[in-house]
Amino acid sequence: MSDVTSSQGGGPGAPARTNSFRGGILVAVAALILLLMTFGISSPTVPRVLAIGLGLVGVATAFGFIPVRGPQDYYGGLVLMMLAVLALIASADLPGQRGFAFGPGTAPRLFAILLFGLSLAVTIVGVISDGPAIEKYKLRGPLWVLLAICLFAAMIRPIGLIVASFLTWMVSIFGSTEMRWVESIIAAAVMTVFCVVLFVWLLNLPFQLWPQPNAPVLLWQQFHEFFRLIFGPLMKFIGVA
Numbered sequence: 001m002s003d004v005t006s007s008q009g010g011g012p013g014a015p016a017r018t019n020s021f022r023g024g025i026l027v028a029v030a031a032l033i034l035l036l037m038t039f040g041i042s043s044p045t046v047p048r049v050l051a052i053g054l055g056l057v058g059v060a061t062a063f064g065f066i067p068v069r070g071p072q073d074y075y076g077g078l079v080l081m082m083l084a085v086l087a088l089i090a091s092a093d094l095p096g097q098r099g100f101a102f103g104p105g106t107a108p109r110l111f112a113i114l115l116f117g118l119s120l121a122v123t124i125v126g127v128i129s130d131g132p133a134i135e136k137y138k139l140r141g142p143l144w145v146l147l148a149i150c151l152f153a154a155m156i157r158p159i160g161l162i163v164a165s166f167l168t169w170m171v172s173i174f175g176s177t178e179m180r181w182v183e184s185i186i187a188a189a190v191m192t193v194f195c196v197v198l199f200v201w202l203l204n205l206p207f208q209l210w211p212q213p214n215a216p217v218l219l220w221q222q223f224h225e226f227f228r229l230i231f232g233p234l235m236k237f238i239g240v241a
Contacts, residue, residue, distance in 0.1 A: 019068075019134075020061055020064060021062045021063075021064075022062075023062075023075055024058045024060070024061030025062050027055075027058030027075075027078050027082075028058030028059050030054075031051050031052070031055035031057075031058055032051075034047070034054070034082060034085050034086060034089065035048060035051040035055065037089050038051060038089060041092035043092045044092070047085050047089045050084075050088070050116065054078065054081060054082060058078075067127060068126060069128070069129060069130045069131065070126035070127075070130060070131020071126065071132075071133050071134045072126070072132045072134050073122050073123070073125045073126030073131045074125075074126025074127060074131075075134060076122060076126075077119045077120065077121075077122035077125075078119070078123055079119075080115060080119035080122070081116050081119040081120060083115065083119075084113070084115040084116035087108055087111070087112035087115070088108075088109065088112045091108035091109060091112070094108065140175055140177070141175035141176065143175070144171060144172060144174045145175050147171060148168045148169075151164075151168060151171060152164055152165070153222070154219065154222040154223050155167065155168075155222070156207070156208075157208060157218055158211065158214075158216070158217075158218035158222060159210075159211040159212075159215050160207070160208045160210040161195060161196060161199065161207040161209050162192055162210060163210070163211060165188075165191065166189065169184075169188035169191050169192065170184060170188050173187070196209070
C-alpha cells in the first residue's frame with residue numbers, strides 16, 4: 001500500500017512541496033509587481049531593495065530552499081511585508097521622506113518600516129517552528145475592511161470626521177456574517193464618539209468634523225488622488241499615464 005501511495009501521490013511530502021511551490025511563485029510575482037512600481041517614484045532605493053529581497057524569498061520558497069514549517073505564519077508575514085513595501089511606494093513622493101525632516105510622509109514611512117520588521121519576525125517564526133497550515137478563507141471580510149479603509153481615507157476631508165468614521169465602521173461591519181443592524185449602529189456610534197474625543201479633544205488635531213459645502217468636488221478629488229498614489233507608479237512605468 002505504501003508503494004502505491006508513493007508512486008501515485010509522490011510521497012507524504014508531495015502536498016507540502018506543491019503548496020510551497022505555488023506559494024513561492026505567488027510571492028515572487030507579487031514582489032515583481034512591487035519592483036516594477038518602484039521605477040515610477042522619486043525615492044526608489046529602499047522599496048526596490050525590499051521588493052527584490054521578497055522576490056528572492058519567493059523563488060527560494062518555490063524551490064524548497066526555505067523550509068516552511070508554519071505556513072500560516074510564514075505566508076501571512078510575507079503578505080504583510082509586501083503591504084509595507086506598497087505603503088513605502090505609495091508614500092514615496094510625500095515630503096518628509098529623507099533624513100529627519102518631518103512631513104506628511106514621515107508617519108507612513110515609520111509605520112511601514114515597523115510593519116515590515118514585525119512581519120519579518122512572524123515570517124521567521126513560520127520557518128523555525130511548526131505551526132498551523134493555511135486554512136480555507138473567504139474574501140468577504142478582508143474586502144469589506146479594505147474598502148472601509150479606502151473610503152475613510154477619501155472621505156475624511158470632504159465630509160468630516162464624524163460622518164466618515166460612522167460610515168467606515170458600518171462598511172467594515174458588513175464583513176461579518178453575524179451583522180445585526182441595531183448592534184452595528186450602536187457600535188459605530190460609540191466608535192465615532194471615541195474618535196472625536198481622542199483625535200479632536202485630547203490630541204487637538206485639526207480635523208474637519210462635519211461635511212464641507214463643496215464636499216462632492218473634494219470627494220472626487222480624493223478618489224482621484226488615491227488612485228494616482230496607488231496605481232500611478234505602475235501606470236507610469238508601463239506608459240499608460
